[in-house]
Amino acid sequence: MHAMLLVKPQPVNEDLTDPRWQLFQEPERSKISVNVLGVCDMEMQFVYVLTGWEGSVADSRVLRDAINRQNGLKVPIGNYYLCDNGYANCEGFLTPYKGVRYHLNEWTSRSPQTPQEYFNMKHTKEMVFDPLEVGVDNYLSNQPVEGSDNNTEVISSLDTTPEWTSHRDNMALHMFNEWTNNITV
Numbered sequence: 001m002h003a004m005l006l007v008k009p010q011p012v013n014e015d016l017t018d019p020r021w022q023l024f025q026e027p028e029r030s031k032i033s034v035n036v037l038g039v040c041d042m043e044m045q046f047v048y049v050l051t052g053w054e055g056s057v058a059d060s061r062v063l064r065d066a067i068n069r070q071n072g073l074k075v076p077i078g079n080y081y082l083c084d085n086g087y088a089n090c091e092g093f094l095t096p097y098k099g100v101r102y103h104l105n106e107w108t109s110r111s112p113q114t115p116q117e118y119f120n121m122k123h124t125k126e127m128v129f130d131p132l133e134v135g136v137d138n139y140l141s142n143q144p145v146e147g148s149d150n151n152t153e154v155i156s157s158l159d160t161t162p163e164w165t166s167h168r169d170n171m172a173l174h175m176f177n178e179w180t181n182n183i184t185v
Contacts, residue, residue, distance in 0.1 A: 037062045039073060039081060048073045059086030063093070064158050075155045082126050091164050092155035096120040097172075118179055119172035 033055025039048040050066045050073070063083075066073040075081065075092040082094050085102070089095040096102050097116040102124055112118035 035059070035062050037066055037073075039066075059084075060088055060158065063087055067092075067155060067158070074152075076152045077155060082123060084127065088158050088160050089165065089168060090158050090160045093158070094123075094168060096123045097168075112176070112179075115169075115172040115176035118176040119168070122175060 034051060035053040035055050035057050037048075037050040037053075037059075038046055041047050048066065050062065050069075053062045053065070063073075067075065077091070080092050080094045085095055085098055087093050087095055097120055100114075100116045100120050101112075102120045112121050
């Protein structure tokens with residue numbers, strides 16, 4: 001019965017002539033790629049997956065499609081997901097600061113010097129490790145909620161607003177101040 005329910009995947013050959021797959025071929029590399037949007041909750045369990053967009057499509061376009069689908073990604077207002085810089089910093093999707101150190105290997109030589117650096121350091125750790133292991137779950141009080149009922153208002157656009165940017169700035173400052181107070185004690 002197990003063999004009937006699970007299909008062994010067949011690789012897509014580069015010389016495939018099916019026009020549906022040719023859209024996914026990257027001309028500069030002659031490789032086939034597909035963009036996959038995977039959304040996880042605090043326990044690192046997938047709560048939403050969207051596949052099928054060609055690999056060259058911008059991440060923000062895939063996310064816009066996900067939130068506008070009838071049975072797509074539903075983010076109740078007041079909740080958010082951590083995202084990388086391929087997405088806009090907008091309500092429901094919290095991104096790191098652009099132009100500020102972000103990758104884990106950039107934190108080996110010195111400690112964060114600004115709220116933005118500290119925020120990016122914590123953000124990247126959250127994106128890679130279990131949030132409870134990192135110990136910053138108290139900073140991220142508005143966590144994602146899977147699905148919604150008909151009475152819950154959900155995010156329906158990906159517009160950057162001064163209010164959301166201010167929200168991230170205030171969060172970064174609070175996190176940085178709490179960290180600096182703890183290291184001086």
